[in-house]
Amino acid sequence: MTYDCAIVGAGVMGCSTALFLARAGMRVVLLDRGEICREASGVNAGTLTMQMTRAALVPYALRAHEMWLRMPEWCDGRGVLATACPGLSVAFTPHEAAMLEERATARRAAGAPIELISGTAAQAIEPGLADGVRLAGHCPIDGFTSAYLTGLAFRGALLNAGVTLLENTPVGGVDGRFELATPAGSVSATRLVLAGGVWLQDMAAWLGVSLPIKVLVNQLVVTERMPTVMRTVLGVASGLLSLKQYANGTVLIGGGWQGVGDRARGGLAVKPESFLGNIRLAAHTVPALRDARVVRSWLGLEAETADALPVIGPVPGIDNAWTIGSVHSGYTSGPYMGKILAQAITGQPPELPLFPMERL
Structure with missing residues (x-):
């Protein structure tokens, strides 16, 4: 069978694109x-935050935040334990305070309801916060998910929508219009979506396109279960910390600290x-974490x-070929990004503009 669309890369953006295309009536195959x-979609910190999202992406993140919270309604009853809670971004130093004020102003102009508050006011919202906070950004509509549930949530909805799901099926290249080479044989489609995250650079090369993609090797840490020590999504203005506590008491510590790895070896x-x-x-x-x-x-x-x-958008010079992905903190806006790409592929005007490759 020749599919209407083949999507290579089954992260959150690839899954979302596949789901909305299938529900629009296309025969879709999703390969990974x-x-x-x-990969990134299942091992990230699960943060749904406006305060760690670039201002240009805030309108997308706001819509995606709502999608995550209502995921069981559009994903056949399945979700990722999405939790809505306030978010705080705190500044301990004058430099961090200046950074926080600048970024909060830009994000507020883009639609994020971020308010700058004093350290005392921040401690009233988050009693576990340490002394010494000079300034804080408060956003009432942040939140988080259990990211490891993302694939489980999407799988049933994809199969119910008629998507052919080919897992453990590496694609070695693309020939013709479009023949995908796999160990099990070729897969044919009239449209192609490359949704490869850090591997999008290699995938674009299949089509003769140079697309530089930087690779970050982020470390995350999880603690044992402990009494409640925080009630917000908590970050530091420098961007080197994100904290959240799950319902089972574990605390997830992130912030983009780098480990050892690369695109080829993981x-x-x-x-x-x-x-x-x-x-x-x-x-x-959060001083209580010293006991964790x-x-x-x-x-x-x-x-x-x-x-x-x-x-996110068409590949220049190649009809019916598209890309999606490769954005810092992309998990937050992922499901909405897939939705608007599916709109474009099916000939509808996307609700918000795409992000064309030509600029890069």
């Missing part, structure tokens, strides 16, 4: 070299100095373009 949402090893810096900053920000024991630390690859905005 592993299992769905088991995440290889945790850097001890990054690990220590991350947990020390966490304990400085760490359960484990792991790595996840994150893709980023030169301007940290996504690549």
Whole structure:
């Protein structure tokens, strides 16, 4: 069978695109070299935040935030334990305060309801916060998910919509219009979507396109279960910390501290100095974390373009070929990005503009 659309890469953006295309009546095949949402989409911090989202992406993140919270309604009853809660971004130093004020102003202009408040006001919202906060950004509509559930949530909805799901099926290249080479044989489609995250650079090369993608090897840490020590999504204006506590009591510590790895080999090893810096900053920000024991630390690859905005739209010069992905903090806006790409592919005007490749 020749499919109406083949999507290579089954992260959150690829899954969302596939789901909305199938519901629009297309015959869709979704391929991944592993299992769905088991790379960046399944191992990230699950943060749904406006305060870590670039101003240009705030309108997309606001719509995606609502999609995450209502996921069971559009994903056949399945969700990712999405939790809505306030978000705080705090500044301990004058430099961080200036950074926070500048970024909060830009994000507020883009539609994020961020208010600058004093350290005392921040402690009233988050009693576990340390003393010494000079300034804080408060956003009432942040939140988080259990990211490891993302693939489980999408799988049933994709199959119910008629998507052919080919997991553990690496694509070695694309020939003709469009013949995808796999170990099990070729897969044919009249449209192609490349949704490869950090591997989008290699996928674009199949079509003769040069698309530089930076690879971040982010470390994350999770603690044992402990009494409630925070009620918000908490970050530091420098961007080196994100904290959240789940319903089972575990605390997830992130912030983009880098580990060892690359595009070809994946995440290889945790850097001890990054690990220590991350947990020390966490304990400085929420002193109760000094009593926590760490359960484990792991790595996840994150893709980023030169301007940290996504690549969503047609491939220049190649009819019916599209890309989606490779944006810093892309999990937050992921399901909405897939929705608007599906609109464009089916000939509808996207609700919000895409992000064309030509700029890169």
